[in-house]
Amino acid sequence: MSRVYNFSAGPAVLPEEVLREAAEEMLDYNGTGMSVMEMSHRSKAFQEIIDTAEADLRDLMGIPEDYAVLFLQGGASQQFAMIPMNLMKNKSADYIVTGQWAKKASEEAKKYGKVNIVASSADKTFSYIPDVSDLPISEDADYVYICENNTIYGTKYQELPNTKGKLLVADVSSCFLSEPVDVTKYGVIYGGVQKNIGPAGTVIVIIRKDLITDDVLPLTPTMLKYKTHADAGSLYNTPPAYGIYICGKVFRWLKKQGGLEAMKAHNEKKAKLLYDYLDESKMFRGTVEPKDRSLMNVPFVTGDDELDAKFVKEAKAAGFENLKGHRSVGGMRASIYNAMPIQGVEALVAFMKKFEEENL
Amino acid sequence: MSRVYNFSAGPAVLPEEVLREAAEEMLDYNGTGMSVMEMSHRSKAFQEIIDTAEADLRDLMGIPEDYAVLFLQGGASQQFAMIPMNLMKNKSADYIVTGQWAKKASEEAKKYGKVNIVASSADKTFSYIPDVSDLPISEDADYVYICENNTIYGTKYQELPNTKGKLLVADVSSCFLSEPVDVTKYGVIYGGVQKNIGPAGTVIVIIRKDLITDDVLPLTPTMLKYKTHADAGSLYNTPPAYGIYICGKVFRWLKKQGGLEAMKAHNEKKAKLLYDYLDESKMFRGTVEPKDRSLMNVPFVTGDDELDAKFVKEAKAAGFENLKGHRSVGGMRASIYNAMPIQGVEALVAFMKKFEEENL
Numbered sequence: 201m202s203r204v205y206n207f208s209a210g211p212a213v214l215p216e217e218v219l220r221e222a223a224e225e226m227l228d229y230n231g232t233g234m235s236v237m238e239m240s241h242r243s244k245a246f247q248e249i250i251d252t253a254e255a256d257l258r259d260l261m262g263i264p265e266d267y268a269v270l271f272l273q274g275g276a277s278q279q280f281a282m283i284p285m286n287l288m289k290n291k292s293a294d295y296i297v298t299g300q301w302a303k304k305a306s307e308e309a310k311k312y313g314k315v316n317i318v319a320s321s322a323d324k325t326f327s328y329i330p331d332v333s334d335l336p337i338s339e340d341a342d343y344v345y346i347c348e349n350n351t352i353y354g355t356k357y358q359e360l361p362n363t364k365g366k367l368l369v370a371d372v373s374s375c376f377l378s379e380p381v382d383v384t385k386y387g388v389i390y391g392g393v394q395k396n397i398g399p400a401g402t403v404i405v406i407i408r409k410d411l412i413t414d415d416v417l418p419l420t421p422t423m424l425k426y427k428t429h430a431d432a433g434s435l436y437n438t439p440p441a442y443g444i445y446i447c448g449k450v451f452r453w454l455k456k457q458g459g460l461e462a463m464k465a466h467n468e469k470k471a472k473l474l475y476d477y478l479d480e481s482k483m484f485r486g487t488v489e490p491k492d493r494s495l496m497n498v499p500f501v502t503g504d505d506e507l508d509a510k511f512v513k514e515a516k517a518a519g520f521e522n523l524k525g526h527r528s529v530g531g532m533r534a535s536i537y538n539a540m541p542i543q544g545v546e547a548l549v550a551f552m553k554k555f556e557e558e559n560l
Numbered sequence: 561m562s563r564v565y566n567f568s569a570g571p572a573v574l575p576e577e578v579l580r581e582a583a584e585e586m587l588d589y590n591g592t593g594m595s596v597m598e599m600s601h602r603s604k605a606f607q608e609i610i611d612t613a614e615a616d617l618r619d620l621m622g623i624p625e626d627y628a629v630l631f632l633q634g635g636a637s638q639q640f641a642m643i644p645m646n647l648m649k650n651k652s653a654d655y656i657v658t659g660q661w662a663k664k665a666s667e668e669a670k671k672y673g674k675v676n677i678v679a680s681s682a683d684k685t686f687s688y689i690p691d692v693s694d695l696p697i698s699e700d701a702d703y704v705y706i707c708e709n710n711t712i713y714g715t716k717y718q719e720l721p722n723t724k725g726k727l728l729v730a731d732v733s734s735c736f737l738s739e740p741v742d743v744t745k746y747g748v749i750y751g752g753v754q755k756n757i758g759p760a761g762t763v764i765v766i767i768r769k770d771l772i773t774d775d776v777l778p779l780t781p782t783m784l785k786y787k788t789h790a791d792a793g794s795l796y797n798t799p800p801a802y803g804i805y806i807c808g809k810v811f812r813w814l815k816k817q818g819g820l821e822a823m824k825a826h827n828e829k830k831a832k833l834l835y836d837y838l839d840e841s842k843m844f845r846g847t848v849e850p851k852d853r854s855l856m857n858v859p860f861v862t863g864d865d866e867l868d869a870k871f872v873k874e875a876k877a878a879g880f881e882n883l884k885g886h887r888s889v890g891g892m893r894a895s896i897y898n899a900m901p902i903q904g905v906e907a908l909v910a911f912m913k914k915f916e917e918e919n920l
């Protein structure tokens with residue numbers, strides 16, 4: 201058994217301790233005589249798993265009682281439809297487009313109502329976050345939508361937009377639990393868990409309870425109504441039970457690390473190591489406006505496609521996996537989520553320095 | 561580590577061999593240095609996992625080239641909407657109602673078009689399958705829908721309905737891969753994997769390719785269009801990767817057991833043990849019309865609620881889990897899916913005999 205440093209943007213590295221526990225419990229979870237994969241979702245043992253997961257997540261994020269926590273399926277992409285189907289009472293919403301995922305979300309929403317793009321950073325290949333302090337928010341907007349951390353381009357909102365009283369809806373797929381968050385500033389916070397939390401197949405939706413109603417767009421499938429799942433404690437139908445179980449373990453691991461304040465410090469330290477080197481390197485440079493840099497996804501280039509390819513290849517041979525940039529932008533990207541140990545980033549920077557010396 | 565006999569209706573027992581392999585590979589799958597949970601769905605290693613899973617499933621079921629195999633999310637319940645949204649070109653469909661799941665599917669379909677209930681066994685608490693040899697199939701029906709094995713009531717179609725040329729759509733959640741099947745008789749075969757195949761969170765849809773079109777009902781979410789997933793080889797967005805990996809292991813396990821002919825023989829042998837005892841017992845009896853008995857789900861009662869409860873309690877103490885009947889019908893139910901070893905059924909029958917002697 202030998203582990204690589206896995207810089208994948210998602211699905212992504214998980215805490216080794218969590219994987220070890222899961223392996224140990226695979227045939228017999230906690231004396232039940234069965235795997236969590238084999239467990240009825242109506243059983244007491246599973247109810248405890250999902251209740252504990254929710255309680256720990258509430259604790260970590262400080263989620264107030266007037267917000268529901270839902271464990272759903274379909275990935276973040278399914279939320280692109282669920283959000284307008286559930287929230288577009290006036291059939292109007294404002295979207296800020298800071299990358300492909302926000303763009304995709306806005307395009308899906310167009311099926312269901314009027315979509316106003318109130319800001320965009322498309323003019324500079326999404327390498328920055330626009331000024332969102334005073335946007336032309338629409339009078340009739342049901343919500344303002346953002347993708348808070350842009351996985352592909354490596355940008356992150358440092359300040360939330362001024363929504364002028366409108367509801368804020370945020371896709372946090374790639375920054376979930378990476379730092380403390382003030383939940384009360386949002387109407388909906390959601391994300392696929394497969395980057396910072398668990399295995400693909402679970403999406404977590406944190407939604408203010410007054411937004412959960414039967415007043416959804418006509419033809420909304422039962423499974424795409426938040427109320428269906430909220431009323432049933434995420435057990436309307438068979439949930440992605442094993443995924444929820446792993447998420448629960450990661451929540452406990454995060455609490456053991458000291459919670460989100462500690463994760464933030466840890467993530468800042470890791471990111472600083474890499475960004476500082478990118479800034480001092482004569483070969484490599486980051487592609488993002490420094491003020492908008494993500495703590496999670498760090499894209500960089502040499503400026504020479506062939507050299508980029510050589511770097512990715514040699515890095516892979518040295519045990520640094522998934523450093524190739526997203527197919528739509530090229531170059532490199534190091535995703536350094538919560539579970540990436542600082543040793544991984546130190547080793548990567550050392551490898552980059554050596555590569556630079558050898559190839560400059 | 562001690563394993564129980566788990567008679568859960570789903571999520572349900574999985575082959576021990578598969579769980580052992582998964583545990584061994586948890587930190588390092590096949591020399592990749594990472595868990596399948598941590599693996600990019602765009603990686604070569606994952607592409608091989610999903611390709612092999614599909615190839616093995618095609619092999620097991622004899623799925624012809626003109627059918628697509630899709631690995632999706634949302635459970636069987638999400639298919640209740642996807643089927644009408646994708647197939648109701650005339651906005652009309654015929655449903656045969658043989659239990660709660662067919663009923664739920666028919667109710668969801670009513671949102672999208674005219675639903676004709678062409679047969680039902682509701683008159684006798686769904687304890688039989690109606691005669692389906694000559695039904696009043698609607699002229700304009702886009703399809704005829706069945707739930708082929710009724711998990712809650714323990715009935716199974718022994719013959720498929722005569723659809724008079726209309727497309728047949730079947731929910732096979734609780735009989736998936738339990739015996740050979742002639743795929744060409746169906747337009748769509750689908751099921752959640754969490755009973756006979758793998759962990760909850762993956763649904764498999766086998767669909768004739770000509771039925772996969774852009775001509776879906778207006779407002780159908782991108783994620784609920786079969787074409788979205790068919791065009792992308794089930795990788796339009798992040799799939800439930802770990803679930804697909806476990807399904808793939810179960811497919812290989814099934815091939816090693818001798819394929820679906822062998823599983824059928826194995827399942828018939830197990831079911832016969834239990835049904836024969838129910839027929840001879842003076843205390844216990846099956847609740848289903850003998851001709852329509854399921855090989856997978858075996859409901860039974862003593863006729864006395866208190867005695868039923870005593871049985872379930874003592875069985876649990878003796879290591880027989882999840883024998884309580886579905887909350888909507890009471891009594892007992894033993895689900896004896898592919899992965900339930902014959903020893904489990906033998907032990908259960910022995911336990912029932914002893915209980916009968918002690919309590920009669």
Ligand SMILES: Cc1ncc(COP(=O)(O)O)c(C=O)c1O
Pocket residue numbers: 210274275276277278301347349350351352371372373374392797798799
């Ligand atoms: C920010 C963000 N949103 C949405 C998605 C889409 O997620 P999913 O594949 O779960 O649909 C991704 C996937 O990488 C993402 O990074």
Ligand SMILES: Cc1ncc(COP(=O)(O)O)c(C=O)c1O
Pocket residue numbers: 437438439570634635636637638661707709710711712731732733734752
């Ligand atoms: C035959 C059948 N269809 C559909 C379902 C619903 O499946 P899911 O929970 O995956 O939505 C079940 C669940 O037990 C079932 O037995």
Ligand SMILES: [Mg+2]
Pocket residue numbers: 298299300301302349350351352353
């Ligand atoms: Mg992006």
Ligand SMILES: [Mg+2]
Pocket residue numbers: 477478479480481482483484485486
């Ligand atoms: Mg530089």
Ligand SMILES: [Mg+2]
Pocket residue numbers: 658659660661662709710711712713
């Ligand atoms: Mg049923």
Ligand SMILES: [Mg+2]
Pocket residue numbers: 837838839840841842843844845846
């Ligand atoms: Mg009897």
